[in-house]
Amino acid sequence: MEPCSKESVDFSTDLNKNNSVSATISDPKILDCHNCFKPLCAPVFQCENGHIACSTCCSKFENKCHKCSKCSMDIILQRCRVIENLLQCIEIPCPNEKHGCKETITYSRKRNHEEECVYGPCHCPHPDCDFVAIPEELSKHFSNKHRSSRIKFSYGQFFTLSLKSYDETIVLQEEMDDKLFILNHSSTILGTAVNINIIDSISSESEYGYVIWAKSKKCCMKLHASAESVRRVTSPILSSEFLMIPSGYINSSPSTELEIRITFKVTSYLISCIT
Ligand SMILES: [Zn+2]
Ligand SMILES: [Zn+2]
Ligand SMILES: [Zn+2]
Ligand SMILES: [Zn+2]
The missing domain is CATH 2.60.210.10 (Apoptosis, Tumor Necrosis Factor Receptor Associated Protein 2; Chain A)
Known part of the structure; x- marks a missing residue:
């Protein structure tokens, strides 16, 4: 089993920054798509068994939960507004902070920002x-x-x-x-x-x-x-x-x-x- 990485995040409970609280997500992978493992961004989908899917995977598997279909269950995915709101409220430093990026981004922008970030490391x-x-x-x-x-x-x-x-x-x-x-x-x-x-x-x-x-x-x-x-x-x-x-x-x-x-x-x- 992979070790859980720790990531410090701002958990804003209100758009007003004064009401924000800080929390630590012990396993940031819970905010990744359960199918492709990429960071989630809105729209987010969920099946009745709690499996989360990104919009790309939702389209790819024709609105059905891929995890459940492996167990021969045909379960339709529904929009999950709670997770979408949560992603919009969580702020994290850019993953390329150590390479010089000073941006703070909402978790829902993580996927796009990683592709656009001019501090993205090259091999x-x-x-x-x-x-x-x-x-x-x-x-x-x-x-x-x-x-x-x-x-x-x-x-x-x-x-x-x-x-x-x-x-x-x-x-x-x-x-x-x-x-x-x-x-x-x-x-x-x-x-x-x-x-x-x-x-x-x-x-x-x-x-x-x-x-x-x-x-x-x-x-x-x-x-x-x-x-x-x-x-x-x-x-x-x-x-x-x-x-x-x-x-x-x-x-x-x-x-x-x-x-x-x-x-x-x-x-x-x-x-x-x-x-
Ligand atoms: Zn996905
Ligand atoms: Zn499912
Ligand atoms: Zn960046
Ligand atoms: Zn070299």
């Missing part, structure tokens, strides 16, 4: 390292500790690299601002899929665009896309946008040569094959 992309920090510190760490494991580049300028025959994650680091990008390379039954992510806390639309060219003697393929942000590398990362280089496309050389350019603020993408 070092080096395969043998478990360092975790905000993006600026991670960039410095990578420059200091893994200097030989990166390819340096400058925004707006083309650079060339060759892919090995196996799946790999290549770390790219910008010359001036030290931001870290990842070139993902994954073998599929159709060929080799490649794309680029930026390591960053914010998961909204990226301000960074990139172009990848794969050239052979007779033709070339190009992907023009925006670099989605990721907080950690789970190899391989392939978003909906990637360049598929068909098997045998570049068969004159033992490795696949790519030309790459990373720039600011390019959000549209285009895949073209020029013959």
Whole structure:
């Protein structure tokens, strides 16, 4: 059984802050969805046996309690206003407080805030390292500790690299601002899929665009896309946008040569094959 973590919270009994009281929830997991274990936010649903579900799980299981259905019981979920009100009244410090976030949030905002928080920690992309920090510190760490494991580049300028025959994650680091990008390379039954992510806390639309060219003697393929942000590398990362280089496309050389350019603020993408 997992140990209960303790979390100090403000238990406001009234919207007037003067009437608030402090309490400790000995097991904050009771405020998580019983199915997906993510923090609850309104609307919240409950079955008559006391199982709590978030709105995502409620829709996913067609308004029926998933826990009860495992025991062959078909029980419809109902809105649980008590828990919704409770979530709205509980205030907690941002879970990224230790990384510098000063925000106090209601528990019902925890789920969204964790995704948006600019202090969300990012994981070092080096395969043998478990360092975790905000993006600026991670960039410095990578420059200091893994200097030989990166390819340096400058925004707006083309650079060339060759892919090995196996799946790999290549770390790219910008010359001036030290931001870290990842070139993902994954073998599929159709060929080799490649794309680029930026390591960053914010998961909204990226301000960074990139172009990848794969050239052979007779033709070339190009992907023009925006670099989605990721907080950690789970190899391989392939978003909906990637360049598929068909098997045998570049068969004159033992490795696949790519030309790459990373720039600011390019959000549209285009895949073209020029013959
Ligand atoms: Zn859920
Ligand atoms: Zn149930
Ligand atoms: Zn935060
Ligand atoms: Zn590291």
